[in-house]
Every structure is written in structure tokens, then in C-alpha cells.
Amino acid sequence: MRAEIVKDRVLVEKKAINEFYNNGYYGRPKPNGLELTLIEAVYLAYREKIEVEHEGKVLDFAGLFKAxxxxxxxxxxxxxxxxxxxxxGFYVQPGVTDFRVYPRGSHPGKGAAKQFVYVRSERAPMPLRDLLRSLAAAENVRKQMILAIVDEESDITFYDVKRPRLKGEMKEPLYPDINVDATFLEDRVVVWDEDASNTLFENGFYGKPLDSQRLQLSLVESRYLLEKGVLNINNRQNESLEVDAFSKMASEIEPEFNMKSSVYTDLRDKGVVPKTGFKFGSHFRVYSQVESPTKIPHSEYLIHSIPLDHEFALPVMSRAIRLANSVRKRMIYAIPTDDGIDYIDIGRVKM
Amino acid sequence: MRAEIVKDRVLVEKKAINEFYNNGYYGRPKPNGLELTLIEAVYLAYREKIEVEHEGKVLDFAGLFKAxxxxxxxxxxxxxxxxxxxxxGFYVQPGVTDFRVYPRGSHPGKGAAKQFVYVRSERAPMPLRDLLRSLAAAENVRKQMILAIVDEESDITFYDVKRPRLKGEMKEPLYPDINVDATFLEDRVVVWDEDASNTLFENGFYGKPLDSQRLQLSLVESRYLLEKGVLNINNRQNESLEVDAFSKMASEIEPEFNMKSSVYTDLRDKGVVPKTGFKFGSHFRVYSQVESPTKIPHSEYLIHSIPLDHEFALPVMSRAIRLANSVRKRMIYAIPTDDGIDYIDIGRVKM
Known part of the structure; x- marks a missing residue:
């Protein structure tokens, strides 16, 4: 069938409406024919259904593709x-996003599209703000947000983006009446009291025993317990440190301390137990409940804190999600905002 | 037993030589007693074997630890x-590196240390040059190089660092007598000729079919085949591109193109098949042999190119290695130098 490039669209003669639209939902019917996007037109040309003219000449496939x-x-x-x-086998339509995709068994006119698909190259950094805007747009009309990332060899990986429900069972009080001294050493904090060490570790899964009598705490754990009044933290010269002084020292050791710490606090307040995710390259692995350090359950989430102006390098994101999924965890990004912490869950999906 | 801090060492009375050196290889015997490092001394104090004085006072464990x-x-x-x-159960001695470790069943005086252990915090970036210097030092005296990385919760992950042997079976000629046109589109190259497309894909596992008649090639593949005279690459305006012009355009699309491309060329010249490692967050996954694209074997390596002035962020390195190991691959870093490409293999080990 004859077709013609008009600006950035392709117009096919009128009988195409029956052949391509009614039998496959290609294009949008117009009074003077069927209007296709260039993508639809190249696909129909590849399937040898149409011949496309441009500037008075019929293009071969390579010519059409280049144009x-x-x-x-x-x-x-x-x-x-x-x-x-x-x-x-999916029906696909162009939309405000790159594509709207209909669920299997449905099509335009029968039901609504289920998914908004955003196409990106692995090479282009993806600003977090773009992702959040797209997610909000999809949520507004109750669509599933899908990222289709095309790698340099043209393989496609599909991800779904959604908001996780993080809820844990570790409610206060986890450390009744403790108020104990601890020392800020070079880059970690040690609690020297045996009873307090054991209670913090056993009841709240805080820290890691240095030995059977003493507990080492990470910087984020220490700040949280300092703020709750559980610890009195001294430096190695036995000078007491308030929350602000502690946070300043911690930020010098770990530039991302304040961001991580705000996420840690939010997670503890949600009743989950965040522990370091270093082995997975993330800030935290998270447990919904830890009854005892001798019975540690599977952690379902890896959580990585990122600032609102973050740009995802997609190979890095791909690696993080692949690793999380390979150990049966979801990859969650935590974003501190003025209204609290936002969480987004990005996972691979099969389409 | 009584001991005393002297500068940054601890001196224990003479009978310690028999008790701690002969029965455990702690310290170095000296004419006036047994000299311990602070680390050895704190460990023996923790085991309640010694009491350490400092400036005339006996220190409790917390005091000794802080000092x-x-x-x-x-x-x-x-x-x-x-x-x-x-x-x-390992015998450990201080050394030029942090520790020398003796193999199980051996000890100082009986055999040689087998491993040099380097201790690092997950928080401190690790310059590649330091790693290469340490590896050379260990290789010089035929020791295994071990990195011990301590995370913020004081968990330790051990890695061994070595040089891989990369050797493949994919010897030239993989594409006899092909000389074919291809087009550099926005960020990939397409070969339009059906026979050439099939030969390149089937024999050399180059590219990915766009459809049954055409082949898409990545930028590094395209440059390699352009240099070999297999491809003539034109831009979308049908202007021919030489290697330099092509590389310049490719570098604008992908800032790491030249580095990646030199590694790609070296790998192909070694007879292995590099394909994109995007799904694993690395530049390449590598096959020793691909008899046919319908029988793709397991790829044993992930390869990531890094420049000589690279600094490893250890959580990122941890994630890369963990992911590689979870899919039964080794993580290899490729470093272009003036004398060709250096490769190092970093993997988790159990000690």
C-alpha cells in the first residue's frame, strides 16, 4: 500500500484504516487516510505492508530507516x-510518554492501556526528577510505569517503577531505660558496658559485638541512639559530644552521613531494622523484624539514599537492581525531601 | 603478665617470650623482653593474658583500647x-603490609607466610595505583594479595587480587573477505546487507540482528570492524567515515569510548568475544568461544575498563564483585597503560 512522509508522520491511503487500524490498531484514522508515526510506518514497511514515498521518491527500507x-x-x-x-503480541500506541501498552487480550477501543512505557538509552544519564515526574504522571491515571532501557547492543531491559510499602514490626521500646557511655573512636563508636551492649544488640539488633562484652556501633546507629538519649558519646579525650558535634564529625568521615542518617531514622521510625548493605553496594539492607540476632530472617530490601538532584547512570542502576534481585531483594531508592523521605522501588520485569 | 607501652609498641617482661612467642607466635623476641605491636597487645589484654601500663598507670581494657x-x-x-x-586459627605477623598470614598448619619459623593482607575501610577510596603497587610487591615475593575490607558495622569481606589469564578460541579469520557498507545512525551502526549481516553475527558473534536481514553493531564493534577493513561506515548523509572521524563521533556519544574501544580490541585480539555487560553494570561480558549464536556458552568474566588514575569506591567495587560472583563470573578490571592493557582479577575469598 502506498504511503507518504508528511512532516514527521506518514499518511497511508484510506483503505489502510480497515487493513491496519481495524486489524491491528496501527495509526490514527483521519478523514484523508490513516496517520502513522514514523515508528509504526517503519515497522509496517519492514513487514512489507506499505511502501513509503518521500519527496516524490519511493524509499527502500534502508532509505526509509535513515530518513x-x-x-x-x-x-x-x-x-x-x-x-x-x-x-x-502487545498492542502499542504512541502516547504522552513514548508508548501506551495494552494488556494481553485487550486493545484500543476495548479497554484502557495498562502501562506507560518510557524508552531510554543506557548511555544517557537519567535525572531522578524526570523519573519522579513520570511516575507521578503514571500514578495520576493509574498506569504502571515501565522503563525500557536499550543497551549498546540493542538488548532491552524492562523495569517497573513503583512506591514500596515499608512497614516493620520492631516497635519501641527496644531498649528500656538504657543510658550508657560510649566512645567515638576513629570512625566507629564502642559501648563498653556489657549489659547495655547485650540489650542493644539482642533487642534492637544494633551494632556488632567487638567481643562478648563490648559493642561496636556504626555512625548512623550511634547518632540515632544519641538522639534517643540512649547513649552518651565521648570522644577519645573523654569530652562529651552533642548531636550536632557528633554529626559534624561523622560527616567529615562520611560525606553522605547526613543523608544516610535521615533515611536510617525514618526506617527505624517505621519499625524496620536497617543494617549496612555494604556487601551489596547499598547503604542498607532492611529487615521487617529481627526476633534475635541468632535468628536473622531474610532481608527483603536493599535501600540506597540518593539526593533529589541525583542522576542515574543506567549501567550502575542496572547492576544494583540485578544484584538485589539475584539475592531475592527489591532495590529501593530513598530520597530525602522537604516533606520527609520518598521511596521508589525499581525492579526488573518481564513484559 | 605486666607490660608497658613504649612509643607505639608494648614491651612485655622476658618470660613472655616463652609463653606468648613460643606458644602462639605473638611479638618479636628482644634482649629485654617481648615486643608486641599495639594490636597484638590489645588482643592479649582482651584475652586477659597481659596488663598494660601507660605513663605509670595500669589501663583497663577501654583505656588501653582508647590509647x-x-x-x-x-x-x-x-x-x-x-x-x-x-x-x-591463623598465625598472623605484622609485615611491610598490614599483616603476613601463615597457611593453616604452618607458623613463623616453620614455613613462609603465604598471604599479604591489606586492611582498608569501606569508606576510604582506594587508588588503583596503590592496589597495583601492592600487587606487584606481593607478586615479587610470591605471596597472595588479600584485601580485607571492613564495613561500617565492622564486618570483614576478604578479596584476593591476581592477574587473570584471558585466552580464547576465536581466531581469525572470522569474516572471510567481507567488505560491506554500514550506516552510523544516532548512536549505533546498521549493516543493511543480509549475507554480511549473517556472517558477522554467526561467525564472530558481532552485533545483534535488527531483523532477519540487517545487523545492528555497537560502537566498539563498529570501530573494530572498520579498522579491520570489514566495514565502510557512512553517516546518515552518506558521507564516508574514517577511523578517526568515527572515533571522534563515538566519543561524543560515549565519553569512555576510547578506553572501552582499546580494551575491546585487545580482547578480540586475544581470541575472546566481548559483548556488552550492561545488564551486569560492566562494560563487557566475555566468552572464550562462541561456536554459534544459537549455542551461547556461559561467559566466565565480566570486564570493566578503568583508567590508571581510577579510585575505587569500595561499596561500588563490592557490588560489582558480588554481582559477578552471583552469576558465576570473575570480575576483571582492564587498565589501558602505555604498554598495553593490564588486567586484574578481584574476587571474594573465604579465609
């Missing part, structure tokens, strides 16, 4: 994703 | 690793 690549930013990326979804 | 923390940089980190190794 589309010039006319449409990120054409190849989007074509790769479109073709993949179409070939796996 | 050692002031006198010895990174004392807590090193103590944590020393205690861990000792408690698992």
Missing part, C-alpha cells in the same frame, strides 16, 4: 522497543 | 581483622 532516524530523535531506540513489544 | 586508637592510625580496623584471623 526516520534523521526526522525522529532517538528513532532507533524507540523502534527497537516498539518492534519487540509488537512481536510479542 | 591504642590514638597512637595507631586505623587501629580499630586493623584490630578487627587481626582478631578475626587469630580466632580462626
Amino acid at each position: 526516520a532516524s534523521i526526522l525522529h530523535p532517538s528513532f532507533e531506540l524507540k523502534y527497537i522497543v516498539y518492534k519487540d513489544l509488537r512481536e510479542r | 591504642a586508637s590514638i597512637l595507631h592510625p586505623s587501629f580499630e580496623l586493623k584490630y578487627i581483622v587481626y582478631k578475626d584471623l587469630r580466632e580462626r
Whole structure:
């Protein structure tokens, strides 16, 4: 069937409405024919359903592909994703986002699209603010947000983005009536009292025993317990440290201390137990409940704190999520904002 | 037994030589007693074997620990690793590196130390040059290089560092007599000729089919094949691109292109097949041999290129290695130098 490039669209003669729209939901019917996006047109040309003219000449496939690549930013990326979804039987329509995808068994006119698909190249950094804006847009109309990331060899990885429900069972009081001295050494804090060490470790899964009598605490744990009045922290010269002085010293050791610490506090306040996620390259692994350090359950989440102006390097994000999923955890990003901590959960999905 | 802090060492009375050196290889025998490092002394004090005086006063354990923390940089980190190794039955001696460790069943005087252990905090960035210098020092005396990384909660992860042997079976010619046109689109290259597309994909596992007739190539693959004279690459305006022009355009799309490309070339020249490692957050996954794209074997290595002035953020390194190991691969770093590409293999070990 004959078609023609008009600006950044392709117009196909009128009978295409029946052949392509009614039988496949390609394009949008118009009074003078069927209007296709360049992506739809190249796909139909690949399937040898249409021949496309441009500036009076019929283009071969390579010619059409090159023309589309010039006319449409990120054409190849989007074509790769479109073709993949179409070939796996989904009806796909262009939308405010890159694509709206209909659930299997449904199609335009029958039901609503279920997913908004955003296509990105692995090479382009992805600003967190863009991601949050897209997520809000999808949530507003109750769609699932899908990221389709195309790697340099044109493989596609799909991720869904959503808000997690983090809720734990570790309610106060976890450390009744403790008020104990601790020392801020070079970059960690030690509690010297045996009873307090054991209670903090056993009841709240705070810290790690230095030995059977003494407890080492991380900087975020120490600040939390200092703020709760559980610890009195002294430096090595036996000078007492208030929360502000402690936080300042901790920030010198760990530049991300304040961000991490605000997330740690929020998580503890939600009743979950955050422990270091160093082995997984994340700030925290999180337990919903730890009845005893001798019966540590599976931790379901890895949590990494990022600032609102963060830009995701997608290979780094890919690695983080892949690792989390490989140990049966969800990868959660925690974002301190003026209204508290925002959490987003990004995971691989099969489409 | 009585002991005394002298500068940054601890001197124990003479009978300690028999009790601690002959029965445990603590310290170095001296004419006037047994000289311990602060780390050894704190460990023996923890085991209630010695009482340590400082400036005329006997110190309790907390006092000794604080004094050692002031006198010895990174004392807590090193103590944590020393205690861990000792408690698992290893004889450990101070050395040019942090510790020399004897293999099980051996001890000072009987055999040689097998491992050099370097202790680091997860928080301190690790310059690649330091790592390479340490590796060379260990190799010089045929020791295994071990990194002991202590996280903020004082858990230790051990890594061994070595040089991998990368050797593959994919010898030239993989693409006899091909000379074919290809187009540099927005950020990838497409070969339009069906036969050439199939040969490159089937014989050399280059690229990924766009469809049954056309092949998409990544930027590093394209440059390699351009240099070999296999491809003629044109831009979308049908202007021919030489290697330099192509590399310049590719570097604008991907800032690390030149580094990645030199590693890609070296790997192909070694007869292995590098494909993108995006899903693992690394530059490449590598196959020793790919007989056919329908029978893709397990890839044994992930390879990430880093410049000589790289500084490892240890949580990032931890995540990369953990992920590689979780999919039964080794994590290899590739470092372009003036004398070619250096490779180092870093993996988790159990001590």
C-alpha cells in the first residue's frame, strides 16, 4: 500500500484504516487516510505492508530507516522497543510518554492501556526528577510505569517503577531505660558496658559485638541512639559530644552521613531494622523484624539514599537492581525531601 | 603478665617470650623482653593474658583500647581483622603490609607466610595505583594479595587480587573477505546487507540482528570492524567515515569510548568475544568461544575498563564483585597503560 512522509508522520491511503487500524490498531484514522508515526510506518514497511514515498521518491527500507532516524530523535531506540513489544503480541500506541501498552487480550477501543512505557538509552544519564515526574504522571491515571532501557547492543531491559510499602514490626521500646557511655573512636563508636551492649544488640539488633562484652556501633546507629538519649558519646579525650558535634564529625568521615542518617531514622521510625548493605553496594539492607540476632530472617530490601538532584547512570542502576534481585531483594531508592523521605522501588520485569 | 607501652609498641617482661612467642607466635623476641605491636597487645589484654601500663598507670581494657586508637592510625580496623584471623586459627605477623598470614598448619619459623593482607575501610577510596603497587610487591615475593575490607558495622569481606589469564578460541579469520557498507545512525551502526549481516553475527558473534536481514553493531564493534577493513561506515548523509572521524563521533556519544574501544580490541585480539555487560553494570561480558549464536556458552568474566588514575569506591567495587560472583563470573578490571592493557582479577575469598 502506498504511503507518504508528511512532516514527521506518514499518511497511508484510506483503505489502510480497515487493513491496519481495524486489524491491528496501527495509526490514527483521519478523514484523508490513516496517520502513522514514523515508528509504526517503519515497522509496517519492514513487514512489507506499505511502501513509503518521500519527496516524490519511493524509499527502500534502508532509505526509509535513515530518513526516520534523521526526522525522529532517538528513532532507533524507540523502534527497537516498539518492534519487540509488537512481536510479542502487545498492542502499542504512541502516547504522552513514548508508548501506551495494552494488556494481553485487550486493545484500543476495548479497554484502557495498562502501562506507560518510557524508552531510554543506557548511555544517557537519567535525572531522578524526570523519573519522579513520570511516575507521578503514571500514578495520576493509574498506569504502571515501565522503563525500557536499550543497551549498546540493542538488548532491552524492562523495569517497573513503583512506591514500596515499608512497614516493620520492631516497635519501641527496644531498649528500656538504657543510658550508657560510649566512645567515638576513629570512625566507629564502642559501648563498653556489657549489659547495655547485650540489650542493644539482642533487642534492637544494633551494632556488632567487638567481643562478648563490648559493642561496636556504626555512625548512623550511634547518632540515632544519641538522639534517643540512649547513649552518651565521648570522644577519645573523654569530652562529651552533642548531636550536632557528633554529626559534624561523622560527616567529615562520611560525606553522605547526613543523608544516610535521615533515611536510617525514618526506617527505624517505621519499625524496620536497617543494617549496612555494604556487601551489596547499598547503604542498607532492611529487615521487617529481627526476633534475635541468632535468628536473622531474610532481608527483603536493599535501600540506597540518593539526593533529589541525583542522576542515574543506567549501567550502575542496572547492576544494583540485578544484584538485589539475584539475592531475592527489591532495590529501593530513598530520597530525602522537604516533606520527609520518598521511596521508589525499581525492579526488573518481564513484559 | 605486666607490660608497658613504649612509643607505639608494648614491651612485655622476658618470660613472655616463652609463653606468648613460643606458644602462639605473638611479638618479636628482644634482649629485654617481648615486643608486641599495639594490636597484638590489645588482643592479649582482651584475652586477659597481659596488663598494660601507660605513663605509670595500669589501663583497663577501654583505656588501653582508647590509647591504642590514638597512637595507631586505623587501629580499630586493623584490630578487627587481626582478631578475626587469630580466632580462626591463623598465625598472623605484622609485615611491610598490614599483616603476613601463615597457611593453616604452618607458623613463623616453620614455613613462609603465604598471604599479604591489606586492611582498608569501606569508606576510604582506594587508588588503583596503590592496589597495583601492592600487587606487584606481593607478586615479587610470591605471596597472595588479600584485601580485607571492613564495613561500617565492622564486618570483614576478604578479596584476593591476581592477574587473570584471558585466552580464547576465536581466531581469525572470522569474516572471510567481507567488505560491506554500514550506516552510523544516532548512536549505533546498521549493516543493511543480509549475507554480511549473517556472517558477522554467526561467525564472530558481532552485533545483534535488527531483523532477519540487517545487523545492528555497537560502537566498539563498529570501530573494530572498520579498522579491520570489514566495514565502510557512512553517516546518515552518506558521507564516508574514517577511523578517526568515527572515533571522534563515538566519543561524543560515549565519553569512555576510547578506553572501552582499546580494551575491546585487545580482547578480540586475544581470541575472546566481548559483548556488552550492561545488564551486569560492566562494560563487557566475555566468552572464550562462541561456536554459534544459537549455542551461547556461559561467559566466565565480566570486564570493566578503568583508567590508571581510577579510585575505587569500595561499596561500588563490592557490588560489582558480588554481582559477578552471583552469576558465576570473575570480575576483571582492564587498565589501558602505555604498554598495553593490564588486567586484574578481584574476587571474594573465604579465609
